[in-house]
Amino acid sequence: MHMHYRTGTETIEIAARRHFFAAAPDGFGCTIIDLPGTSATLLSVLAMPSPTMNRVAGLPGGQPLADETLAQIRQFFRQRGIPRFWLHAWNTPDSAVLHDSLLAHGCTRRGAWGQFELVLAGLLPPAAASSLNIRLATAEEYGLAGQILSDSFGMPLLTPWMAGLAGRPAWQVFFACDENGTPVATGTLLIDGVQAWLGMGGTLTAARGRGAQQALLAARLAAAKSAGCVMASVEAEAAEPGESSTSLNNILRAGFRQVGTRQNYLCDS
Structure with a gap:
């Protein structure tokens, strides 16, 4: 490296x-x-x-x-x-x-x-099929994104913290919504000049296994590329030897390359 x-x-x-x-x-x-x-x-x-x-x-x-x-x-x-x-x-x-x-x-x-990291100059991998609908959250919904994260990780303070991103143009918050239009997963994108960072991804327990995070990764990468970013970065907890990690698998399928641990x-x- x-x-x-x-x-x-x-x-x-x-x-x-x-x-x-x-x-x-x-x-x-x-x-x-x-x-x-x-x-x-x-x-x-x-x-x-x-x-x-x-x-x-x-x-x-x-x-x-x-x-x-x-x-x-x-x-x-x-x-x-x-x-x-x-x-x-x-x-x-x-x-x-x-x-x-x-x-x-x-x-x-x-x-x-x-x-x-993922260099955004080339073609991005196609988004995996999912029954969920991906859309941008409105600024008024950022607290709802925080609630999804809170429910996913047991960190209630993320609800007011995510609400604080409203009005800050560097941030974009995405939802994955079920067939009723209810947000069941979220992911966040930061655009900092020509660099992009992906984070704050969480999925409600009942919606797991439906490809929400894979679809949210694809949507955020497309948004970063459209905004003129040249590189995207993300971090995730490393899997223990002999174990598999859904988060890591999603990141690699989205086209990212691991550059270090x-x-x-x-x-x-």
Whole structure:
């Protein structure tokens, strides 16, 4: 995996988080900090204290994590009352020294996330057949998209957060609707210049297995290409060895190429 891809997809991801954090309700305590002296970015959501929402991405792989940098990170989360957080490290040979230093600091491995890209210059794969109808959500429906995500993942704060995307033109929210026109799945697209990021995909339990996310991926990619984007990026939880992941399969069928995997390290503050 080339450095270009590692920085490219991660840069899009961080840009998407900046946009998303800007839309959060004031009381959520969303913070993004570029750590001084490093290439890393710290992300934190006080209202959602899980490591998924409190983490550090972009640590340079070719060097150990400095004691003073880790102390700074730990102090930040500790002062916010966040007990544990993630540090990300790319699973590449040139990042071995970073992995070793994180283990030496007492951090533990906790799964991994794959990052994927799709160059939009060529023909996009045809959308898979689905009985669901795909449409854009209106701004007034963004809270409904958040409710679908909340029901899908057990994260109720996503309902007001998604509602906050209304009036922000960089965002597009899509629905997959059943035969009655009722939204049963959602997916979000961020257009940031010529880069696109796909995220916030969720499907209600009763509608799973009907190709909703595959259809939503195709619709968002078509919208990104129409908007002049040249590359799209998405991330998803990596499957454990010997296991299969519906999300990963959907992403690959949509035409994405995996460009790397980031290991999550769980650290105490």
